[in-house]
Amino acid sequence: MNPMRLPEAIFVGPSQFGSAVADAVGNGRLLHLTHIPTIPGREDPAGFVLALWERDGVPQCIAAPGRTPTRPSQAGLRSAPLEEQHLEAEGLLWAEPPVSHAVLGQGVFTLPLGPVRGAVAEAAAWRFATMGDELLQLEMRFGYKRRHMEEQLSSADPREAPRIAERITATSPVAHAWAASICWEAALGIPVSPEASMARAVMAELERIYSHLGDLASLADSTGLPAGAAELWAMKEEVLRLCHRATGHRYQRGRIVLGGLNAPLESVADGPVLLRAVQDRVHQVIRQLDHSPSFLDRLHRTGRLPPDTATWLAPVGPVGRASGRPYDVRWDLPYVPYGTALAPARAGETAGDAWARYRVRVQELDAATEWLLRHWSIAFEADAARPLRSGRPEDGLWLGRTEAPGGELLYLLHPGHWMRVRPPACVHWLALPYALAEGHVLQDVPIVDASFALSVAAMDR
């Protein structure tokens, strides 16, 4: 199923897009509704919206010029259209007042935060309109750190594509390099051995473990439990060191090449022992967190993603699975034989609040560790990929999908023209204002932010 070649996209006008998608969803399963901004110099000025869905296991695709569909604001909270945000940021307007979305009135206080914010945080600007403690509006601006990664990917040599892809965000370098490789391997007809796929999967699960450990640590830290956070961060460091020993890089960069891996992974004999020790330690910490009333009080019913928002925004990964959307690429579109080991993590939660996202991450952490323990020795059987012979990519639309720690990661390749990336954070940043809509106060923001655990770098828009 993955890699796959898409049929030629059906291009429709903006007015027919809604009904075409509704029709498609009626007949199949909607996978994505995603907005892909245009590369400057192309003809359509507003980018295009792409809907992907599946009918009888065959991927289908509709594209229309236009913007991401926006929903009316809920409880006065909304996020400005993304295009305006990045244009404003590129225009160096960081100190300017909000142009079109200001909430004004007696007693309304506007709190600007960023792009230099927190103690250690990525560059993004938030603007809260508050009445007393209560949040009235959240406006988010990205684009301060826009590195034009899609353009670099579009113009790069295929051999360089995994190198560039893994620098899009540090939360999931393996998932990015893998998805980019899937696209190019399919377009160029390069075979990948099953052993190499398993080695990539082992790297991807290691990545999921350290990423989830860091996310859980941030969540504990945001609720004022530094002791729990410190333990989880120490475990993250343990896993990063394990990654370095196995792959030669703490974030496992530089190993995935088209056709497999550039060299066999270093055999780390005590890997399972270390992973088991980390798992035991994490279980202790989680048990203690689960029995800390201040932790439970601040997570339950906090940052609840309203069900109708979850329906139209279609969140993926842990955020989606916490809102009753069990979609998981590893399970639904198996790109390696992951088997049934991930079933417990798939069960998911339905509450959609910070607690549900916390529970889903804890379960996934466990499932990933168990899977790794079972498959550890297989990872080291893969040989180095053969040197790439130059070939002509086959024309068409090529889709690469992997399950990054944050959720489904989507790469779309049109060889010789463009490569587009839809990291999970692009969906979830849109969800954040809605999760903060239901009577939240300023003090909830760090908790909700940590429970989503979103990368700003991935939002390269």
Add this chain to the structure above:
Amino acid sequence: MLISRWMHGLSAPLTTAFPWRTDDRVLPPGTPVPQVLLPLPAGPLARSLAIRHIDVGSCGAPESEIQLLTTPPYDVSRFGFSFTPSPRHADLLLVTGQLTPAMQPVLAETYLAMPEPRRVVALGVCGSAQCPLRRAPSAVEQLQPIVPVHVFVPGCPPPPAAIIAGLFAAVGRCAPAIHWEEGSG
């Protein structure tokens, strides 16, 4: 009660003995050594340092490593280093990533908000010949016209121990682990 419960679970110290004794796990062989690019400004800073971090276009990996500095394995507070949310309290600016146009004025404003004597440490080889995102000039060369970069810590990303070494260099304290420089070539 909560604290006693946490304390009960602690067995051995997690903190590494860095910088007096390093091992390959903490400082992998081949890690490049921090470079002092400019003479440090005269000032009384040596034992205590407030750090303001600014991201001018990174992938998030340096942030992940900086975050680990305050955690038990590295615990920079034992050396007198602390992170501050406000540039007005900061002695040192820790810059990560490749400078984007939108962050240029933000970086200048943040730097000017800091009291003197102020120092700048740049992290990462983004944009240089070692980076696939080649966009000459490299990140540190792009920073130079806007802020004086005193110390440059190479790496993609530099591991936490190398960042600590860079911070040591920025306050003129001895470089940790002498054997490191010999081994890295």
